[in-house]
Amino acid sequence: MIDIRVESFLAVWENRSYTKASEKLRITQPAVTQHIKSLEKQYGCKLIVYENRGLKLTKAGEIFFRYAQNAKVNEKNIIQKIREINKETKTMKFAATLTIGEFTIASILGDLVKTFNQYNITMHVDNTEVVLKMLQEGKISFALVEGLFNKADYEARLLKSASFILIAPPTHPLVTKKPIFLHELKNETIIVREKGSGSREVLERGIYEKNYTLEYFEKTIEIGNVNVIKEMVKSGVGLSFMYEDAAREDINKGHLAEVKIQDFTIQREFNFIYLKNQMIEAEIDMFYSFFKNNMI
Template sequence: MRSEIMLDPRLLTFLAIVEEESYTKAAVRLSMTQPGLSHQMKQLEEIYDVKLFHYENRRISLTEEGMVFRKYAESLLYQEKMMKKELENLKKKRKKYYFGATLTLGEYTLAPHLKCFYDTFSDVEFSLMVDNTKVLLSKLQTGHLDFALIEGIVDKALYQVTLLKEVPFILVVGEEHRLSGRKEVSMEELLSETLLVREEGSGSRKVLETGLSTINFSIRGFERVIDIGNIGLLKKLTEQGAGISFMYKDAVLSELSSGRLKEISVKNLRMVREFSFVTQPENLQNMEFQRFYSFLKSVLS
């Protein structure tokens, strides 16, 4: 195995094939010929003495060696982006960081403290993106975000994950709902209800799916399920009695206080999830991010 430069163009070719799951589509994306792509992949396999892809019925998939190769190829490209960004920051009076927050955390937990955060770090420029967990982790993986504030479940084998706070994930109904006067219900009593739930890819949905699975239930067991990608609309529909919903308590504090929504315990089901500060494990700026984390930890806890 001979040594290669870190940012070999063949890495980009390899990752394009992986992402497109097709030599043809990758060739179009990279404005290359398919023989050219095949030649580059053959070179990589010879250099590292491995087979990167399985080929079956005109479909390609990664071998075990290919999956390892992908992990390190993505890491190298991520580091190159971070290096470029850091060098660009040296030319500016202020450094600029891009960070993301999941919807509940960004719109409800973080929002009251955001001005203070910006004022505290007035020597830094920030760009904030609010989206669901799947999108933010993808942006973090590709280097488009420097760090992210994530609700729910994050693979700690892939990211550096540091706890900000723990938040209950609760069942809520409208004040006129038939169950609104109850303190506790069983899951069996809920299955005839319409479940209002966040969209696929959201951290909240994943938390609910995982929680229900611990007591041998699933979202599919409800009489009717409606996906909603906006937390404000989800709350409004729940208030109006369109269905029941599970949400982070931080997102409904105002509604619970005013009585527009009612919290009900579910027998044998207790869901508490982490709100976390997430970065790439190999990010060389992690030490600098400690001051951001320390501030957020102090105001959110």
């Protein structure tokens, strides 16, 4: 069982509060404080400090957090594996970000279930922020992500490279106009994903590198669903940036068109990630191989 002092440390940092940590663990706040002090005494350094009226991890605290987090996840894996000893089926839970889950791997999920028929498989689909949080909390064993993340915090393996493109209705004037430059979108309505979405962050970083922000465009509309965005683009509400995987079928059918921008091209990685030092890494390897070999 994981040390209660480590549980206190994780709860304090995850909640950014000693009070909320004590409520979550159902112990007193002085007890939580004593647990943190005991850890700091054992390791001979400060792990958490107050800065600008908030809590902050020290460099040592950042290292301790990563290993403590992994230890907690591995404890969950141990409990699960012990429970599975006399069972014919195993359990595997994972998550995918929206583009990957709804478009890139949708056609191979049937093959996934057949290939791993000895597993009860659960897949969650959500934005990058939520998926990373699930991974950190040990709710899933691995994740397929298209968004940005800190590779220092995870084991990351490349699945594929993907193009991030601008889509429009086929009748839009920009579809036939060449060349097109980013500044020519100034008077357009741009439909974007919600904050926390990997696609949103990729777009914002990409245009920022060109010295633009979303405020540059005439109007932006925020929508949290890729399929709804595509329908809005088809009906002429606006243009949108998204991964080619999400729009490929509609482009091939002539329902949408790609607008190639001369001075704005983005290639992003789709990654398979999991926490470091996983005791179930051999199983994770099998799932990675399946996705790597079957993703288009």
